[in-house]
Ligand SMILES: Nc1ncnc2c1ncn2[C@@H]1O[C@H](COP(=O)(O)OP(=O)(O)OP(=O)(O)O)[C@@H](O)[C@H]1O
């Protein structure tokens with residue numbers, strides 16, 4: 001066991017605790033006029049920084065000059081220092097090192113503890129937050145710029161042109177509607193995320209819910225010349241869920257399917273029971289299938305699978321993994337949507353501890369499958 005830990009007064013219990021800490025801890029000692037050396041590294045330090053030997057020069061183990069500098073400064077001034085640094089490897093990681101002097105022992109050896117904190121996840125979250133804000137602002141800015149442009153035109157050139165005025169007002173109304181939808185979707189997404197860690201506990205008759213949603217959009221699909229065929233046997237059973245959120249899931253999937261189906265085509269919505277996760281996850285037909293979300297396996301859990309299949313242009317393979325990212329839209333498709341629909345679907349399904357799969361290839365239509373934990377039947 002580390003003699004520095006002992007010399008610093010750490011009893012066996014304290015040493016065991018040091019050993020078990022998830023964060024790397026390194027004890028450093030330096031005799032007068034000599035380079036600091038490692039006295040001890042706990043298990044995390046040994047794993048992450050490959051610190052093997054007590055007595056190794058600090059510079060050999062921690063190759064970052066800025067960290068060494070912070071340690072030297074802490075030793076020299078007997079004050080705490082901290083420094084952020086990066087390690088490169090298969091995956092770059094971001095660290096913050098805290099160097100805290102422990103004092104000088106009877107033999108004049110200076111002692112110091114270095115605690116390392118892994119800030120990679122925090123950095124990533126921060127990065128995602130910044131990206132999200134940039135994307136959201138950009139999406140709002142585009143229709144806003146167009147509105148401002150038309151206001152200006154109406155005030156000047158189109159002032160005395162009733163025909164142009166009507167046309168511009170029509171476009172402005174559309175842009176305003178689009179912005180309102182975007183804001184609604186963003187609010188909806190943030191509400192879902194707020195309680196994503198709390199699984200719903202209600203019981204939802206999915207067959208009924210599908211009927212309700214498809215009945216409601218029928219006038220619209222009829223107008224577009226697309227038929228919606230529903231095969232949702234009532235005996236499939238219920239799922240554990242939040243009805244309003246599941247309505248959003250069905251609506252988004254059916255909306256997309258209808259949007260990409262040409263006149264005369266059919267969108268098929270079906271419901272089936274799956275006794276296990278493997279069955280629920282399985283592809284519905286040969287071809288490209290990709291899981292966008294998959295729950296942790298839980299023993300004996302049965303699922304209900306909702307499938308929405310369309311006869312649209314399909315989606316090229318390279319786009320599949322990114323479909324459920326916020327604001328992601330396949331290039332060249334002017335869907336007019338916000339790109340938030342599938343992100344909402346994914347977060348709702350995740351809250352329900354379910355899964356989401358997409359099967360598609362260019363020219364072959366697309367099938368989106370959502371599976372949700374079934375309500376177990378007590379015999
Ligand atoms: N059934 C489908 N067939 C072909 N492409 C699809 C289909 N469903 C989704 N996509 C593609 O995935 C993208 C993301 O879909 P998503 O529903 O998240 O956004 P959106 O439909 O563009 O906007 P929103 O749903 O917010 O109105 C779409 O823009 C489209 O490119």
Ligand SMILES: [Mg+2]
Pocket residue numbers: 252255256337341342
């Ligand atoms: Mg959509």
